[in-house]
Amino acid sequence: MRRRRAHSAPPQPPFPVYREELPPMCGITAIYSPRRPIDPLLLDRGLAALHHRGPDYRGRWFAPGGSVALGHTLLAVTDLAGGHQPIPDADGNRAITVNGEFYGWEALRDALRQQGYRFRTGSDSEVALHLHHRLGASCLAALRGEFAFVLWDETQRTLFAARDRYGIAPLLFAEHDGQTFFASEAKALFAMGVPARWDEEAVFLQSHGLLAPGRTLFAGVRQLEPGHFLTLGDGGLSIQRYWDIPIPLARDLPDTDLPNAAERLRDDIVEAVRLRVPGSAVRWGMYLSGGVDSSTVAGIVTREFGHSVPAYTIRFDDPDYDESATAQRTAQALGLALNEVHAPADALADALDSAIVHTETLIGNLGPAGKLLLSRRARADGLRVVLTGEGADETFAGYDELWPGPPAWAEHPQLAFGYRLLGGMPEWLGGSVLRGQAEMALLSPDMRARFGATDPLRLFLDRFDLAGAVADRDPQDRSLYLWARSALANFLLRSLGDGVERASSIEARLPLLDHRMIETAFAVRGRPPAERPAITKRLLRHAVRPFLTDEVFEGRKRPYLAPPVSRAPDGPLLTRLGDLVHSRALDDLPFADAPALRRRFAALGEEQGMTLHAAERTLQRFASACILQQAFGLS
Template structure:
């Protein structure tokens, strides 16, 4: 990951504020920093780099050949090589090997329609001096963070809220945002006046304001389309496997080592297995291990790593370490945590970084996409008329076996007051 910020002001911004914001983002990108400021001093872009592709010559901010458009990127574009070759065939010249540069030329070619061609996990800010506008794009699933605020006609974007505060955005709590943080289904944050650019959207900042536009969304089949689908279960499974394999292979493209998180779940195990198929060297797989056998999945993870030919690296942690690291994890996450999972992931990430790794597969997202969480059972019970009596009973028993907090959300009538 990298760190980015952008400031679009009416009367300029002090350089020490930009330096402070950049300093707060250095932990995201320790391999280099850069700042661009417009000639009138009213606009600034900042970047802290974690170099993954184009290690030698991918410094940012980047500027178009005519000097009118400037860009900062946090993240990675998948399939960038094919896009770069097409752009080269169309006459565009590249000065770096970085995947980020394709966004600069795609914008010149297509304007904001370029967003529809970008695949990956990214947050981009483009400053166009000719148009007197800034454009901020967030990836389709909101993997990379991108926050913004408008203060007295000045507009700010950043990878982290703390950088916005350093740029001069006032710090104040937003109660509605804090309550919404339980599900975080909207763009508000816990901080008044600070919002996220929604996933699959781009923002246009102009004349002291920001407007949001969607460029991508899920295309869910209708009930009629599902009923008319003639594919067999085997065909659907094979299509899913092909799509997952393609996604894994796209993420193996890097000029640095790619490792993997590994638990005992099918999601990270499947991703590691497919990743190992796509590379010649053993992938380093990192697993958190616990002294409490109720949470420890080390034996399954170790067996899976051995099975696919990866190298197994256990990271032992204790409950005391989780408690002691809670504040640090919150500082990085900049949002509420309702259990120790986020803290554990923070400790795992810290250990992986100490091992010299910059890129990992996480194996996350399978439960969201494939209905693994208990709350999907509630939806199925309420709305799926095809469930048999035995399936309904199994779903109900599963929810009854959840912890009290989960039961309170899913089955409030079943929880003692």
């Protein structure tokens, strides 16, 4: 339970003030209908589709004028009553529904009370309601955390929605039949009547491994981009950016003063972890791999704050992909009880469908199924909150493919345009485009005819403010920015984060995506190295050196991946993949060449090395599409 801070405040109104507890996990919905009454059944159907995000309570609020409805599903961490949402103000003219968590909100509440605002709950979510009334969109500068919310102001007849700076909390919306719908997941939009249809242009882009900002796989369904807010009212819909990744200009980059930079960064990382440690009334733990990022969080929790909480790691049967031994040694050094979650092939196969339905995306590796098993175990053990290490690779260039690709790409017909535009080509971006070109033959004849002359790289880059955010930056920084605003926000945080964690009613907190820590990191980091180092994330490693074992500090980066299905030719994963490839669902996919895909599957045994891995990733993405097609009735 959080302790109340001492403060002087104006007298409070004579209605209940709920106990101040850890805010609940949840899902949110909203409907804006300016021209006709809202059918309450639509809101109920959307909330039912988000039951897994909040099985304990469903809340509804209808604006006095009838043009807006807000919904909320609650998973009570401690105090059920204190978590009831949507939260109206005392006059009933304004209300908010929030998914996520604000940190440092107590000081904001105290200041608002001093200014005469009356609080009906002990929830951090109510702070955002009153802070917006006080400051308008400028309130977002004061909010720190992982959040998405929708707020209605009846007096201004304006809907206001916002999403956190990195997109940890999802928020989707769609316009249909004169109404605008909002929800934490696309399945809730479909349940409220938004047509479930594939966006074939988005599918074309994703076949090239490209995930453009603000897009989803579904026609008419958009994401509110990270670091953006939306206003909607009589004047129409408007979207604006309130924060962006603070990458400095290349000419302003100093040489790195590693000792001083590490010390400054260490303080901010410790603070980011401290803010996310739940109160004593909450059962919580940590996810731990063999890498620097999760070990940093675990080391700070134990060595800096003295907490001893359960940690969880995945154990794969394939030693090339298993990090559990390193995690076990780290846990032993920190005095943590480590729970190994065994993820054999049959368990991954059983979890595959659920992982894809909950993440609502196409996957080329079974890593999300493994994370789902991890979250299920943590939830079965009674945990409500976990701290994780995601996000550091996007700030400190942890992946090898974030470095620039070969200069020869400047003359490649598929890459030359982007190379000139960006002043170089990130390895991940150029490689994605080239792999996608090879997969064009697996798209349906209609898709090939429609997109055969389309440049996927141009289509992707057109979604970015290149002049404002990328121009005049160091080549590695350009790569980091494009990756964070596409792959991280649209895929990794969904498929390895919110999607699989909320499917198990677990809330994850990500200290290494704390925006204030990231602002410090870019301010002190200095100039990136001219050549790709053998050991990545040098600044981060030195900043958190007191919390790492020698093994982790000196270890190479290993991206989290599940073992390829082809490692077990007669195993359940390849069998499940074959079932999907030969299913009627594949025939029904409007963008797939089913015979070509079946020939590719039949030839898997003849492939090897990178060619085999590429073929397997492609088949798994199409298999994922089959699962989504069946689950949502997509057309």
